[in-house]
Amino acid sequence: MKKISLLLLAGLVVSLAAAEFRYQNPISSGLDPLGVRDCQVFRDGDRWYMTATAWPHWPRQEAWGIFNPGVVLYSSDNLTDWKFEKVILPAPPAGSGKWYQRRFWAPEIHRIDGKYYALFNASNPDAGYPGQHTGYAVSDNLFGPYRVVTDEKPLSNGNDFTLFKDDDGKVWAFWNRGREFGIGYAQIDLATGRLLTEPQSAIQPDRVDYAMNPDGTPTMEPGYDGRPVRKVAKYYGWDSIGIEGAYVIKRNGTYYLFYSSWTRGYEIGYATAPAVTGPWAKHPEPFYGEQSEQACRKNGLPYTGDPASPFNQVGHNEIFTGPDGRLWLSCHGILKDQPERPMLVIDPLEFESDGRLRKNAPSHTPQVIRLK
DSSP states (O other): OHHHHHHHHHHHHHHHHHTEEEEOSSBOTTSOTTOOEEEEEEEETTEEEEEEEOSSOTTHHHHHTOOOOEEEEEEESSSSSOEEEEEEEEOOOTTSOOTTSEEEEEEEEEEETTEEEEEEEEEEGGGTEEEEEEEEEEESSTTOOOEETTSSSOSEESEEEEEEEOTTSOEEEEEEOHHHHOEEEEEEETTTTEESSOOEEEEOOOOEEEOBOTTSOBOEEEOTTSSEEEEOEEEOSTTSSOOEEEEEEEETTEEEEEEEEOSSEEEEEEEEESSTTOOOEEOSSOSEEEEOHHHHHHTTOOOOSOTTOSEEEEEEEEEEEOTTSSEEEEEEEEETTEEEEEEEEEEEOOBOTTSOBOOOOOOOSOEEEEOO
16 A cells, blocks of 8 residues: 555656746757857647757858858757757858858748748848848748749848738738838738738837938948948837847737847837738837847947846747747847857747736746646
8 A cells, every 4th residue: 555655646746747847048958059049939740849040140151251051940849958950941052143042040930731931031142132131942841851932033122031821811921121111011922932912011110310410411330340331320219220020920819010129139029900911009118038238328228127137138039839838939048148159048928918918028047837
């Protein structure tokens, strides 16, 4: 009887342990020790997978002449320990003439109607495509092989391309295309790589005023290499400098457009709409992320972050189904004492009863999530 009781007790302990999910940000086990940015975690079958901007990250690519290998794929059974699988879409070799030879930034993988779409943002100035442009490839299998649908020319100019399939079966592309346009959208035909509607602006950055010279030209300030590259500006809001990293979901009849801004460090905000075509209304404050005292000082904005946080940048999020069945976000976080090594950050989303997102600081202490 005593032996049976001990066995039952041991079974209870195992059961209780299995009913918990433990993690601590940032997560780096199995990931490239040089860092990963723009992390997109997604569930497929009984495992989690992740793609991200692989090292080297901007601006080292241009400075060193070394570029991303392409769209990378990691896998995990528990979200905390990752395994590098492969480069599912390798960058074409130099001299290939392909427009997408360099800068495979902010890739995503979407499963739509049984097919896998590997999204990427790339460039090739040597082929007449400077800056960033959007494209994608398709496969019947997550691990490939992938066929580049936009092989001859990019889908559009811009960056941070994402997809959203609505309840009526229509698929929409969202991407960032500069300050004036902001984050925009258009319906897309995935089979042909054509936009079916004229791109429309969904949301734009907050107000900014530029300093002008007596002759009416804008006053410029030097960039990281000393050349004048940016107008001298006064910023007013947390997302004044620019917005990027779009990701769209629908919940309880409301559409959510997530986005990030680097104005005060790196933070995540959102807009909502009654339809995928809008009108989109931005929530006034970010709900997640972290500020940098240096960035706030440089851009003339008050620092209201958490001095005790080990992060000074957390952003560019995507949404996935977590271990407890709730919606979670994945993004990258940069530690104050490791500014060159961004790593994976995950946390559950918290919604208020009216559908608003609850403001939440990125966790950095050990977390215990009770599972159902």
